[in-house]
Amino acid sequence: MRVVNSLVERCFAVVELLANDASAVRLGEIAEKLELQKSAAHRMLNVLCEIGWVEQESDTGFYKLTLRLAILGQRFLSATHLTDVCQPVLEELAADSAELVRMAVVQGETLTWISQVQGARNGLKYQPEMVARVRLATTANGKAYLSTLSPTDAIRIAINDSGDHGEERSIAPVEEFIEELKLTQKRAWAISDEEAEPGVVAIAAPITLGGGQTVGTVSVAGPSSRLTAERHEQVASSVLSAAAKLGELWPLRQRYNSEGSFSAPSRNSVTQFEN
The missing domain is CATH 3.30.450.40 (GAF domain)
Structure with a gap:
């Protein structure tokens, strides 16, 4: 998998990764699959959570997409x-x-x-x-x-x-x-x-x-x-x-x-x- 560099690329890479599975994903797995430092992945996830694209489960701390992407996709289609x-x-x-x-x-x-x-x-x-x-x-x-x-x-x-x-x-x-x-x-x-x-x-x-x-x-x-x-x-x-x-x-x-x-x-x- 190629290395993701720019801020925009990282955002979309996180969204695409989480879109592959409806279940929540742990921080370490996200960082590993995208070849990112955990600290960098954590910052990206925090930003995505703040703007409503991602949510963090309170009991596990794992991350998953909200329905915002699905809603926008259906709207566009x-x-x-x-x-x-x-x-x-x-x-x-x-x-x-x-x-x-x-x-x-x-x-x-x-x-x-x-x-x-x-x-x-x-x-x-x-x-x-x-x-x-x-x-x-x-x-x-x-x-x-x-x-x-x-x-x-x-x-x-x-x-x-x-x-x-x-x-x-x-x-x-x-x-x-x-x-x-x-x-x-x-x-x-x-x-x-x-x-x-x-x-x-x-x-x-x-x-x-x-x-x-x-x-x-x-x-x-x-x-x-x-x-x-x-x-x-x-x-x-x-x-x-x-x-x-x-x-x-x-x-x-x-x-x-x-x-x-x-x-x-x-x-x-x-x-x-x-x-």
Whole structure:
């Protein structure tokens, strides 16, 4: 982990670290993970406590985030109207697949979950914890995103991301991973068959704008007992259709008016991904 230097960097580093876990963290662990002196970490935490971003538990002395960051995040996401315009497509895909549907957005060189819809009506339901960042090397969403990049950038980002998540499993051999990304790019959808989580299969596709910019991913995930090999092509077709619709709807959030309505394109106007 790189050394954090400036005051602003230190503040955000503390916030990002605490955002990884809802439980409280001891001072020594924060200082160790950020490679800071305990005295420096303590000063930063005191400042963050004073301005309402962090709170200290009275019984343990450990630190955790307040809900201020979550509230601001929800406020900003609502202001973008992204979930407003995309939600109907996600709900349609969830109903069609009868499995969990999730959407993530590209943030820098990472993916961040922003929305999910549970489509399973009975039996086993895959309902993962809604953490912020998407693991790139092992998830269908991550591989769908990486497949839109050059091989050099994809490998670099995947390796860095694996280190950030503290994963023991590497993406080696690199050649095999590159071949998987090439196949993903060719068919326009990615699959994670119990790679990210035992017993879970996920199929994802990138959300791409007309100019070719990848802005996010959408996926269907569920128990491997239901998402069997026989269903992969069918589910992938539905995911691709949803990704294409989302790609056309994405820019419309800017035209979302104060009454909460917009002119969506007709279903027939949606262009499918081409292999």
